[in-house]
Amino acid sequence: MMSRLTRLLSENRFNLRISTKMVLGYIVIVFLPFVLFGIFTYYQLYDKLITQYQLANQQSIEQITSNVDTSLLKVESVYSVFQNNPALISFLNDDYIEDRDLIYAFNKDISPAFSFAYLGDPMISEVMVYPRLQDRLATVTVFPPYEEIYERLSGEQLARLTPTRGLWVHQPSGPGGNELTLSYYHKLYNDRYTTELGILRVDLGPELLHELMQGLRNVHPDNDLLLTGTDGSLLLSRLQSDFTSNQVEQLLGHADRKEAHLIKMDGQSWMVNIAELERAGLRVVEVNRMGTLFHTLQSKELMAGAGLALLLLFSVLYYLVVSSLTNRVILLSRHMRRIGDDTVSGQYTGPTGTDEVGFLIRNYNAMLQRIDELVSRVQKVERLKKEADFKMLQAQIHPHFLYNTLETMRMLARKEKAHTVSEMAFSLGSLLRYSLSRKDEVTLAEELENAERYLAIHQIRLDGLEMTWEVEASLLVLKCPRLIVQPLVENSILHGLSKKKGAKQIVIRVYEQEQYVYVEVWDNGAGITAERLVEVNETLWGTRAPEAYRSTGSGIGLANVHERVAAFYGAGSGLTIKSSPGEGTCCTLKMAAEAISDVEIDARR
Numbered sequence: 001m002m003s004r005l006t007r008l009l010s011e012n013r014f015n016l017r018i019s020t021k022m023v024l025g026y027i028v029i030v031f032l033p034f035v036l037f038g039i040f041t042y043y044q045l046y047d048k049l050i051t052q053y054q055l056a057n058q059q060s061i062e063q064i065t066s067n068v069d070t071s072l073l074k075v076e077s078v079y080s081v082f083q084n085n086p087a088l089i090s091f092l093n094d095d096y097i098e099d100r101d102l103i104y105a106f107n108k109d110i111s112p113a114f115s116f117a118y119l120g121d122p123m124i125s126e127v128m129v130y131p132r133l134q135d136r137l138a139t140v141t142v143f144p145p146y147e148e149i150y151e152r153l154s155g156e157q158l159a160r161l162t163p164t165r166g167l168w169v170h171q172p173s174g175p176g177g178n179e180l181t182l183s184y185y186h187k188l189y190n191d192r193y194t195t196e197l198g199i200l201r202v203d204l205g206p207e208l209l210h211e212l213m214q215g216l217r218n219v220h221p222d223n224d225l226l227l228t229g230t231d232g233s234l235l236l237s238r239l240q241s242d243f244t245s246n247q248v249e250q251l252l253g254h255a256d257r258k259e260a261h262l263i264k265m266d267g268q269s270w271m272v273n274i275a276e277l278e279r280a281g282l283r284v285v286e287v288n289r290m291g292t293l294f295h296t297l298q299s300k301e302l303m304a305g306a307g308l309a310l311l312l313l314f315s316v317l318y319y320l321v322v323s324s325l326t327n328r329v330i331l332l333s334r335h336m337r338r339i340g341d342d343t344v345s346g347q348y349t350g351p352t353g354t355d356e357v358g359f360l361i362r363n364y365n366a367m368l369q370r371i372d373e374l375v376s377r378v379q380k381v382e383r384l385k386k387e388a389d390f391k392m393l394q395a396q397i398h399p400h401f402l403y404n405t406l407e408t409m410r411m412l413a414r415k416e417k418a419h420t421v422s423e424m425a426f427s428l429g430s431l432l433r434y435s436l437s438r439k440d441e442v443t444l445a446e447e448l449e450n451a452e453r454y455l456a457i458h459q460i461r462l463d464g465l466e467m468t469w470e471v472e473a474s475l476l477v478l479k480c481p482r483l484i485v486q487p488l489v490e491n492s493i494l495h496g497l498s499k500k501k502g503a504k505q506i507v508i509r510v511y512e513q514e515q516y517v518y519v520e521v522w523d524n525g526a527g528i529t530a531e532r533l534v535e536v537n538e539t540l541w542g543t544r545a546p547e548a549y550r551s552t553g554s555g556i557g558l559a560n561v562h563e564r565v566a567a568f569y570g571a572g573s574g575l576t577i578k579s580s581p582g583e584g585t586c587c588t589l590k591m592a593a594e595a596i597s598d599v600e601i602d603a604r605r
Helices: 002-012 018-076 078-083 086-092 099-120 146-152 155-159 207-219 245-252 300-338 356-395 399-415 419-435 444-461 486-497 530-540 558-569 598-604
Strands: 124-131 167-173 179-189 196-204 224-229 234-238 261-265 268-277 282-289 441-443 465-471 479-481 504-513 516-523 574-580 584-592
Touching (some): 018 078, 018 179, 018 261, 018 268, 018 282, 018 300, 078 099, 078 179, 078 196, 086 099, 086 179, 086 196, 099 124, 146 196, 179 207, 179 234, 207 234, 224 245, 234 245, 444 479, 479 558, 486 504, 486 516, 530 574, 558 574
Antiparallel strands (some): 167 179, 224 234, 224 282, 268 282, 441 479, 504 516, 574 584
């Protein structure tokens, strides 16, 4: 049955209506998970809540015992009052010779220390100092004989007293021994801590442990409390349940476990929490009946209400998820129907989101934008092509007529012995032939020859213009794009030398270095400011819009030269400019030698 249903859904999952898919989705995604979750909750939630409550209750009892431990630490601080009392230490060290000095010191400095201890902590019931080296002031109650200490502490307990650590001792008190009091002992030493002078004893009344028990009972009024030693022996109990002696022994057997846990006694569950008073060497055991703690969780009405609330929540969540999917798909399909062959610019403006449907919508809009850009680009290219064709027609006004006219002018100039005019006509004719040539690639020798003819014309026009050529002959056969050197020379003359007075110099160098061929055009003109130089170089290398620097007048701009060199020779090739105001400018073409063809390499050999 299940396999047939699975096969049916697999074969028809693309043909089912959205409403059918939503019903099936509700059953599979909401109803079945809810039923399984309800069963799981029925068997598991109770135990998990108990575990959480165990941890919370353990934190509560540890917080209460921590407060008691802080009170014990405060009592321990009384030791520093007596150890740092010079009059008391002098008395214990038998430094007073005259009785009147001793009595004066007792009244002035020693007795106030005892009063301070009582006033500092109301729980302190008695403070005693057992002098070891002398028996003067023996009639004073706060200085009992040292021998009495052996009645209170054993040899093993005395050995545990060190200069840096005291000892807490507990003993039963009250009628029938149903109370427990604590006493703190600490040895007193001379100033150098080399000689033991006596032992300090601070007694606490039963109020501190009463507060501990009451604090725990305030949290759980029906609890049962046991106070044990570190060895597990029972010292004090506050029981409200009718435990038998065997059950009490069973509870004491769990006192060694520090974490909260559950036990069963006579068919009932009990929660046991244990906390330690490390300073006093005590353990607090709290026992709670589980029935009194979690009776509300056992209510069937509460569980049913929680189940209905969960079902409603899952239904709302399912509706929100499904509607967020189907609404966007419907809106997107409507928008697709409106897009035709003549309308591709209107993008989808409805809700998108960041899920898979949102991803499809964003890519759909990106596709529309890309199509629109491609259509605009094709239209722009067609327009530019028509403009270029028109300009080409304008430029091709009988080129042979221009060549013949210039040749006639050159012959007439030679006949009239105007050799300068003759040379200018010859150079201009050569420049026109080279500029109107349809070749895209030339040799470096042809490119340098064209630049030389261009400079020859300007040498006639500009007084004092000198040219220097430093060219490696083996590099002249290299292939290069047409018109990449002459624009650099033109830039040097127009922007560097045209307004310079005095000697004008242009140096053209061609050399090879580290897998690159370099063509440098240097002039001693006005130079370029630092800000302008950064702007030009950023334009050349693509970090600034190049439209403003692509051409100068009717010539070929530096950006155009850089782009053609980079396209011809590959990555790393291009044009860089270095300049200093008043010192000149150097334009350098960097061309990757790896782009040279095998034929060119053979020609260089």
